[in-house]
Amino acid sequence: MSAPKYSAEQLAYCQETIRPNLIMQNIAAGKRSFSAGMQSYYSPEVIHMMKLAGFESVHINLEHSAMSLQTLNDICSAALAHNITPIIVTPKNGNEYISRALDLGVQGVIVPRISTVADAEEMVKYCKYRPLGERPYMTQMQMQYQPMNFVATMETLNARTLCMAMIETKEGLENIEAIAKVPGVDVLFIGSFDLSDELGITGQFDSPILEAAFDRVTAAAKAASVDGRVVTVGAGGLNSRPDVLKKFSEKYDNLLTFMVARDRDLLFAGLKNHYKVISA
Numbered sequence: 001m002s003a004p005k006y007s008a009e010q011l012a013y014c015q016e017t018i019r020p021n022l023i024m025q026n027i028a029a030g031k032r033s034f035s036a037g038m039q040s041y042y043s044p045e046v047i048h049m050m051k052l053a054g055f056e057s058v059h060i061n062l063e064h065s066a067m068s069l070q071t072l073n074d075i076c077s078a079a080l081a082h083n084i085t086p087i088i089v090t091p092k093n094g095n096e097y098i099s100r101a102l103d104l105g106v107q108g109v110i111v112p113r114i115s116t117v118a119d120a121e122e123m124v125k126y127c128k129y130r131p132l133g134e135r136p137y138m139t140q141m142q143m144q145y146q147p148m149n150f151v152a153t154m155e156t157l158n159a160r161t162l163c164m165a166m167i168e169t170k171e172g173l174e175n176i177e178a179i180a181k182v183p184g185v186d187v188l189f190i191g192s193f194d195l196s197d198e199l200g201i202t203g204q205f206d207s208p209i210l211e212a213a214f215d216r217v218t219a220a221a222k223a224a225s226v227d228g229r230v231v232t233v234g235a236g237g238l239n240s241r242p243d244v245l246k247k248f249s250e251k252y253d254n255l256l257t258f259m260v261a262r263d264r265d266l267l268f269a270g271l272k273n274h275y276k277v278i279s280a
Contacts, residue, residue: 010149014156019142021107021160022056022085024186027232027256032249035059035087037236037262042071044078046263057085059236059259062097063112064089069104076105080141087162093119095136098126105141108162110189110234115171117178124184127163129154132184162186164234164257167217168194176217180224180231187257188217192237205237205244218252225254232256239265 023033035057036050050058058079060072067075072088079086087108090097098109111123125133139145142160143153163184167173168191180188190213192205201207214235221231234257238245242260249255 006149006152011152011156014148014152017144017146017148018153018156018160019080019107019144021162022083023087023108023162023257024160026056027186027230030253030256032256032258033057035257035259037061037239037259038075039065039262040264041267042067042075044074047075047078047082047084051082051084055084055261057087059110060086060088060106062088062101063091069100072101072106073104077141080105087164089166093122095126098123099135102127102135102161103138103140107142107160108164110164110166112166112191113169113172114165114167114179115169116175117182120165120179120182120185123165124163124182127161128158128184132158164189166191168198170198173199173213173216176220177223180220183229185224185231187232187234188221189234189236189257190214190217192235194237205241211248214248214252214255218254221254234258 026033033056036055037059038046039061047058060075076086085107086105087110088101088106089110089112090101093111101109109127114120114123126135127133129135129137137150137154142157164187165179165185166189167176172179176188179185192210193203195213196202196204196210199209199213201209204210218233221233224231233252233255235248235255236259239260239262245258245260
């Protein structure tokens with residue numbers, strides 16, 4: 001008989017030491033999570049403001065920003081110190097960004113344009129440790145730099161690392177049932193604007209066509225949630241339509257993760273409103 005991979009004490013120490021993922025905790029409790037978007041302003045002070053404003057997560061957009069990996073590391077350090085879960089949108093699929101970002105402190109990855117099962121499998125490969133994926137191992141800040149049992153650490157990090165497939169193409173929508181079933185995919189994240197554009201209803205967030213797409217994605221997530229596995233749905237791009245966001249969040253009980261604010265939009269709106277008040 002082979003020796004156990006770790007003791008109960010070693011597993012407990014990992015679970016106590018490794019930083020929690022607040023979004024995953026909310027998902028387990030059936031609660032919604034709201035992320036503030038960081039796209040243009042990279043000061044750690046912004047993280048402090050997000051925490052004080054009530055946000056549990058920062059949504060860091062590497063696909064549409066000039067942020068470097070060094071700055072990402074600094075932002076993740078601030079986020080973890082303030083108990084805010086850092087999530088990124090990668091520029092593309094693959095190890096170049098996914099594994100490196102996770103090593104730098106990220107607790108969840110949204111990969112754009114996941115359109116096929118092969119795309120989803122590639123994402124999981126670098127987002128999760130074995131047996132789900134092949135993510136390379138490295139000591140990281142989520143582990144608080146503590147020496148721990150390797151296998152217990154990898155299992156705990158797998159359970160606390162969000163692997164989120166961005167659904168924003170026609171092909172992705174057509175393959176959504178198969179994508180949802182890929183082991184290791186935790187969230188189907190709908191890119192509302194880009195998907196609307198692909199569907200020929202650019203920016204028409206109250207279109208029945210987009211709602212039908214949400215119907216299909218949420219149904220696929222439920223169908224894939226079997227044998228103890230939980231797949232949920234997230235959405236971004238609805239910042240300008242809180243009415244639609246509210247409607248969808250009330251309609252779909254498994255639509256739990258939202259990106260609802262973006263730094264540049266909030267700053268501009270605040271400046272514009274303030275100038276309007278003082279210049280009146």
